[in-house]
Amino acid sequence: MELKAIFHKNSYQKPLIIAGPCSIETPEQLEQTVKGLVQQGISIIRGGVWKPRTRPGSFEGLGGIALPWIQEIKQKYPVKFAIEVASASHVEEGLKAGIDVFWIGARSTVNPFTVQEIAESLKGVNIPVMIKNPVNPDLSLWIGAVERIMKAGINDLAVVHRGFSNFRDTVHRNSPLWQIPIEFRTQFPELMMINDPSHIAGKRSLVPVIAQKALDLNFDGLMIESHINPDQAWTDAAQQLTPADLQVMLQHLKTRKVHFEGSEALNQLEDIRQQIDQADHDLLEALHRRMELIEKIGEYKKLNNVAVLQLERWQEILKTRPDWAQKLGINPELIAEIFGLLHQESIRKQTEILDKD
Numbered sequence: 269m270e271l272k273a274i275f276h277k278n279s280y281q282k283p284l285i286i287a288g289p290c291s292i293e294t295p296e297q298l299e300q301t302v303k304g305l306v307q308q309g310i311s312i313i314r315g316g317v318w319k320p321r322t323r324p325g326s327f328e329g330l331g332g333i334a335l336p337w338i339q340e341i342k343q344k345y346p347v348k349f350a351i352e353v354a355s356a357s358h359v360e361e362g363l364k365a366g367i368d369v370f371w372i373g374a375r376s377t378v379n380p381f382t383v384q385e386i387a388e389s390l391k392g393v394n395i396p397v398m399i400k401n402p403v404n405p406d407l408s409l410w411i412g413a414v415e416r417i418m419k420a421g422i423n424d425l426a427v428v429h430r431g432f433s434n435f436r437d438t439v440h441r442n443s444p445l446w447q448i449p450i451e452f453r454t455q456f457p458e459l460m461m462i463n464d465p466s467h468i469a470g471k472r473s474l475v476p477v478i479a480q481k482a483l484d485l486n487f488d489g490l491m492i493e494s495h496i497n498p499d500q501a502w503t504d505a506a507q508q509l510t511p512a513d514l515q516v517m518l519q520h521l522k523t524r525k526v527h528f529e530g531s532e533a534l535n536q537l538e539d540i541r542q543q544i545d546q547a548d549h550d551l552l553e554a555l556h557r558r559m560e561l562i563e564k565i566g567e568y569k570k571l572n573n574v575a576v577l578q579l580e581r582w583q584e585i586l587k588t589r590p591d592w593a594q595k596l597g598i599n600p601e602l603i604a605e606i607f608g609l610l611h612q613e614s615i616r617k618q619t620e621i622l623d624k625d
């Protein structure tokens with residue numbers, strides 16, 4: 269199969285947009301949606317064929333019947349087509365149907381047996397693969413899935429941030445927990461990171477907000493659910509956008525530059541960063557001073573045989589420091605968290621001092 273890499277950073281214009289229906293429902297729905305998306309300049313279509321559902325009894329996708337419809341669409345429109353695969357047989361059927369891109373869904377990424385089965389079936393195959401984050405906020409599990417697929421020889425890879433399950437309803441259908449994709453990118457800066465605002469938002473009004481946040485965080489692409497008639501969609505009706513609405517959203521999104529450009533801006537940046545270096549240095553010196561005093565009190569507690577934890581003093585600190593922070597325009601919750609960590613460290617250090625000998 270002759271394929272140009274899709275997910276290599278230089279082979280696409282950022283942000284890469286992938287859009288299409290949550291589920292493929294009928295040949296007409298598929299064609300009308302794809303036609304609308306092609307008119308908006310979209311060239312990679314997503315479409316659910318096999319749908320892993322949380323509870324039985326919901327529509328679980330049409331399965332293999334939808335594959336010939338995709339083949340027909342690809343003959344009529346200049347698009348590549350991405351589908352979700354959750355087993356070796358899905359991979360086999362998808363390859364036979366000439367599918368261009370596979371993705372591994374959040375419910376499969378959680379299960380190393382499933383990911384391994386898919387990895388085995390991809391050995392020797394040259395196809396781009398996207399790996400969604402697992403439903404639970406477990407970075408290692410996500411990384412493990414990527415490693416399994418890489419070991420199978422797939423190197424045209426992207427990861428998709430679709431958010432993490434909640435126990436109760438929250439603003440988001442799936443909590444974004446942005447620190448997890450940021451941590452992923454810190455460890456794998458070369459891997460393309462796509463955001464799926466539809467599954468995070470759960471409702472159409474929130475999709476643009478999430479998409480913009482992803483672009484602000486320098487994500488490489490967006491995978492968005494789009495349906496020609498969202499309200500009648502068989503799955504995820506509340507979160508799909510019409511191709512026309514998708515286009516309006518894309519026009520309003522602000523794309524950000526990755527780096528500062530021009531010598532004046534770079535000099536300014538360098539200047540501010542030097543000031544930050546100095547501020548951080550001052551911060552560390554203040555922390556060092558605090559730790560020395562903590563040790564001093566520790567020795568004094570040991571001498572007088574007094575307990576390490578001093579609840580009243582700690583409660584006072586926990587009240588005053590966030591108040592001081594607020595007056596300085598610093599987020600008090602951040603300061604409460606930082607002092608919580610500092611207090612833990614004081615306890616650790618003083619316990620060590622008291623228990624010595």
Ligand SMILES: O=C(O)C(=O)C[C@]1(C(=O)O)C=C[C@@H](O)C=C1
Pocket residue numbers: 562565566576577578579581582585610611614615618
């Ligand atoms: O005031 C004390 O007794 C301390 O040892 C200092 C300190 C702190 O970190 O500020 C540490 C432990 C106590 O529980 C309360 C406060």
